[in-house]
Every structure is written in C-alpha cells, then in structure tokens.
Amino acid sequence: MTFAALKLIDPLLRALQELGYDDPTPVQRQAIHAVLAGRDLMAAAQTGTGKTAGFALPLLQRLTMEGVVAPLGVRCLVLAPTRELAEQVYTSFRKYGAHVPLRFAVAYGGVPIEPQIARLKKGLDVLVATPGRLLDLLRQGALTFAQLQTLVLDEADRMLDLGFAADLDAVFAALPPQRQTLLFSATFPASIRTLAGQLLRDPVSVQASPANAAARTVRQLVITTDKKSKPDLFLHLLRERGWNQVLVFAKTRKGVDQLVGVLQQEGVRADAIHGDKPQPARLRALERFKARDVQVLVATDVAARGLDIQGLPLVVNHDLPTVAEDFVHRIGRTGRAGAAGEAISLVCADEVELLRAIEAVIRQVLPREEIPGFEAAHRVPSTGTPARAAQPAGRKVSSKSAPASKPGVKPVLKPMPKPPTKPAFAPSTPRPAGGFDPATPERARPPKRVPQGAVVVAGGRGAKSAAKAAAKSALPAPNKGPTRGRKKGSPA
Numbered sequence: 208m209t210f211a212a213l214k215l216i217d218p219l220l221r222a223l224q225e226l227g228y229d230d231p232t233p234v235q236r237q238a239i240h241a242v243l244a245g246r247d248l249m250a251a252a253q254t255g256t257g258k259t260a261g262f263a264l265p266l267l268q269r270l271t272m273e274g275v276v277a278p279l280g281v282r283c284l285v286l287a288p289t290r291e292l293a294e295q296v297y298t299s300f301r302k303y304g305a306h307v308p309l310r311f312a313v314a315y316g317g318v319p320i321e322p323q324i325a326r327l328k329k330g331l332d333v334l335v336a337t338p339g340r341l342l343d344l345l346r347q348g349a350l351t352f353a354q355l356q357t358l359v360l361d362e363a364d365r366m367l368d369l370g371f372a373a374d375l376d377a378v379f380a381a382l383p384p385q386r387q388t389l390l391f392s393a394t395f396p397a398s399i400r401t402l403a404g405q406l407l408r409d410p411v412s413v414q415a416s417p418a419n420a421a422a423r424t425v426r427q428l429v430i431t432t433d434k435k436s437k438p439d440l441f442l443h444l445l446r447e448r449g450w451n452q453v454l455v456f457a458k459t460r461k462g463v464d465q466l467v468g469v470l471q472q473e474g475v476r477a478d479a480i481h482g483d484k485p486q487p488a489r490l491r492a493l494e495r496f497k498a499r500d501v502q503v504l505v506a507t508d509v510a511a512r513g514l515d516i517q518g519l520p521l522v523v524n525h526d527l528p529t530v531a532e533d534f535v536h537r538i539g540r541t542g543r544a545g546a547a548g549e550a551i552s553l554v555c556a557d558e559v560e561l562l563r564a565i566e567a568v569i570r571q572v573l574p575r576e577e578i579p580g581f582e583a584a585h586r587v588p589s590t591g592t593p594a595r596a597a598q599p600a601g602r603k604v605s606s607k608s609a610p611a612s613k614p615g616v617k618p619v620l621k622p623m624p625k626p627p628t629k630p631a632f633a634p635s636t637p638r639p640a641g642g643f644d645p646a647t648p649e650r651a652r653p654p655k656r657v658p659q660g661a662v663v664v665a666g667g668r669g670a671k672s673a674a675k676a677a678a679k680s681a682l683p684a685p686n687k688g689p690t691r692g693r694k695k696g697s698p699a
C-alpha cells in the first residue's frame with residue numbers, strides 16, 4: 208500500500224517523498240484512514256512505529272481542507288509528557304506540513320513564555336504542548352479553545368506516570384466537548400483504560416505492536432559485571448567493538464555526569480542530557496550527537512523521552528531503569544521504523560530484581576554474556592532460562608543457566624510461560640504515587656495534593672520553588688519510595 212492509496216493530498220505526498228518515506232508503516236495504515244474520517248482513536252503504538260505521522264498526516268490534511276484559524280484560536284492540540292517529545296512532535300508536524308499553509312508552534316516550560324504568547328496571537332492550526340505550560344498559557348488568556356477540533360494525547364501512559372493527571376483534567380475541562388480525540392499510549396494499564404473511557408467516543412482501536420513488547424527488531428543482550436566495573440567495562444566495549452554512535456542510559460543525573468566525566472577524561476567525545484541541564488544545552492547536545500560530533504550521549508530516562516535519532520544503531524543501559532516500562536522506551540530509541548538495532552544492558556547483582564521485572568514486562572529472558580576481565584565477583588542470579596544460542600569463541604558464559612549469544616546472530620528468545628498481569632516491580636524501588644519529579648519543571652505537583660478545581664502550574668518562572676515546596680510536602684517517606692527531590696543523584 209502507498210500513501211497515495213490512503214487518499215492523502217498532494218502537498219503531503221510531496222513532503223513524504225522528500226523525506227524518503229516509501230510506504231506507510233502498519234500504524235499509519237490503520238490510523239490515517241480513521242483520523243481522516245473524523246473518528247476517535249485509541250492506539251497502542253510505542254515509539255519507533257511511525258505513530259507521529261500516523262496522526263500528523265491526516266490531521267494536517269483535515270486542517271488544510273477545513274477552515275482557517277482566528278486570532279488566539281487553536282484548532283489542534285497535541286499534549287506530550289516531556290519537552291523533548293513535544294519538540295520532536297512539533298518538528299514532525301513541520302516536516303510533514305512543509306507544503307501546506309498552516310501555523311504550528313510548540314510550548315513547554317523551562318524557557319521564557321513571552322515568545323510562546325506572541326506566537327499564539329494570530330492563532331495556531333497546531334499547538335504541541337506539555338500540560339503544565341499549556342495551563343500557564345491558558346491562565347494568562349494567551350489562547351482560546353473555541354475552535355478546537357482535535358485533541359491528541361501522545362504517550363498518555365507517560366503523562367500519567369509523570370503525575371500530570373490533575374493538569375490533564377484541568378485542560379480537558381477547558382476543551383469543547385464536541386471534538387475528535389486521539390489517544391496514543393505504549394502501555395494500557397487500568398488508569399489509561401479509564402482515561403480512554405472518559406474521553407473517547409466509539410473509538411477505532413489501533414494496535415501497532417503488542418503492549419509492553421520490546422521492539423521486535425532490537426537484538427538484546429545483558430552483560431553481567433560488578434557495579435564498580437561498569438564505567439571501565441563500557442569504555443572497553445566502546446573501544447573493542449568500535450561503537451561510534453551510542454546512546455547510554457544512566458539512572459541518575461549524578462551518574463550521567465560521572466560517566467561523561469570518565470569518558471571525556473579518556474578522550475571520548477561524550478555529552479550529557481538530563482533534567483539539570485537548560486533546554487538549549489540539551490538540544491545542542493542532541494544535535495551534536497545526531498551530527499556525530501558527539502560519539503556517546505549519556506541520558507536519564509525523562510530527558511531521553513521522545514528522542515528520535517534516525518538510524519541509531521545502539522542503546523546501552525549503563526544502569527537498569529527502576530520502572531520496568533522505561534526499559535521498553537529506552538530500547539525503542541534504536542530499531543526505529545523497522546531498522547535493525549541493538550540494546551546492551553550492563554547488569555550487576557544489585558539489579559537482579561529490576562532485570563526480573565523487565566523480563567516479565569517484555570516477556571523474554573534476555574541472553575547473557577560476561578566479558579573476560581570484567582566478570583562479576585558478586586554473581587548476578589539467574590532469572591530464567593533464555594533460548595539456547597551458540598557460545599562465541601573467547602567469550603565466557605556468565606552463569607550456569609545463561610548461555611552467551613553470538614555476535615551478529617539474532618537471539619531466538621522464548622516467551623515466558625506465564626506472563627504476570629501486573630509488572631513485578633522491585634519492591635524496594637516503587638514509583639511514588641503521582642510520580643512527582645521536579646526534573647520536568649513544566650509538570651505540576653502530584654495530583655493527590657491538588658484541591659478540586661484548582662489549576663496548579665509549575666512551568667516557567669517559579670517552577671523550581673513550586674516544585675521544591677511541593678516536594679517538601681508531598682514526597683513519600685524515604686524508606687517508602689525513591690527520593691524525587693532535586694538533590695544530586697535523583698532520577699531525572
């Protein structure tokens with residue numbers, strides 16, 4: 208099937224041709240027709256499936272064919288959980304809409320609000336925004352939703368994870384009830400199903416890939432070692448395997464900075480991207496990484512959300528994420544749009560419960576390897592029996608039950624016999640209710656603390672103090688969950 212067969216108009220087809228997109232991806236094939244017909248959509252589509260074009264193309268077409276925007280008006284609103292994803296979606300709209308006469312803008316916290324207000328004056332066909340900053344703009348009377356036709360929730364699960372529920376409710380209350388709503392989510396926990404029930408009318412369901420399944424095209428491997436050996440092991444692998452573009456995930460901002468420091472000392476072109484860095488510095492690091500001026504980009508989960516790096520060959524998990532679903536998002540940075548990719552996780556004994564939880568979510572027991580000279584003195588206990596793979600010469604099998612995988616050979620991974628209904632998160636590392644994380648300053652405080660009907664904005668100026676105050680009053684006791692305050696070493 209071609210894009211033309213989906214009845215897209217010429218200016219859009221021209222943009223797709225210039226981008227080198229030959230055929231629609233499965234999610235695009237399913238979504239474009241339904242969105243053009245004005246239907247609501249519930250899409251289980253993880254990042255890398257081409258979901259953005261799946262909603263952007265038909266919306267651009269509808270906006271082009273139907274009317275014009277009035278001053279301060281917004282015709283299509285896309286909500287995204289992080290600045291990076293918002294920026295990414297905005298860029299996609301601009302790319303796909305290069306030949307249609309529409310106005311686009313993006314708005315998120317952490318940068319001055321005035322240019323965003325100025326941009327809204329003439330009205331916008333498409334506004335991509337994070338919920339906190341959007342509420343800030345609304346409160347200042349910078350926009351109206353009288354003309355709103357379509358609401359898109361992108362990565363809805365992540366928005367709830369990050370504690371945006373109250374912000375979202377406040378936004379929904381301001382929208383006209385007669386509208387088209389599209390909901391995209393990588394996972395469908397009960398909270399998302401409830402949200403979908405409230406927002407969607409007779410939605411078309413789109414399933415681009417099974418929920419919680421890791422990208423099929425990504426070859427995965429666990430390398431077991433000791434915690435303290437991880438930086439040296441990474442450096443060793445970088446050199447031995449000649450990695451020239453690698454996105455690395457570390458758990459904390461402090462961990463990111465430490466690893467970047469070690470790499471830079473060794474002459475590696477490395478840069479960091481995390482919540483303590485100002486937005487322009489984050490974007491600059493990303494651009495330099497995409498241009499291959501930076502060889503290793505080290506990131507935290509929140510900062511890396513929405514990163515789209517064309518043809519990224521490799522993701523390395525220097526530390527495992529504390530939330531198992533984040534693993535799916537991490538490895539989804541590679542193997543995008545059907546391309547091949549590789550994801551390597553360095554795992555120490557402390558992380559075995561995290562590994563077990565991740566394997567439950569992705570329904571695979573990952574193959575393991577140990578690298579001579581970096582063997583784990585503290586053995587990483589077995590989590591199950593991965594599929595048999597030939598043992599490559601010169602590599603050591605790590606544990607009794609974990610045969611090594613052969614480089615270049617895609618491991619055949621067995622599904623686990625009984626997938627749990629709920630991800631088995633490590634009991635010692637729960638995500639706090641409301642998911643308060645001041646590293647994303649445009650986000651509001653946890654929903655439980657928000658009085659009924661109140662609009663809390665933590666974006667832009669005052670965000671840090673609001674975040675600190677909320678952190679003081681709302682954080683769980685330290686022994687009940689991870690600290691989410693702005694001290695060094697907290698997850699970002």
Ligand code: AMP
Pocket residue numbers: 227228229230231232235253254255256257258259260515516517543544
């Ligand atoms: P997304 O899942 O929307 O983040 O898209 C993942 C990547 O796939 C992006 O780099 C897109 O530019 C690319 N992409 C989207 N649709 C297509 C297509 N039909 N053909 C080739 N690449 C695509």
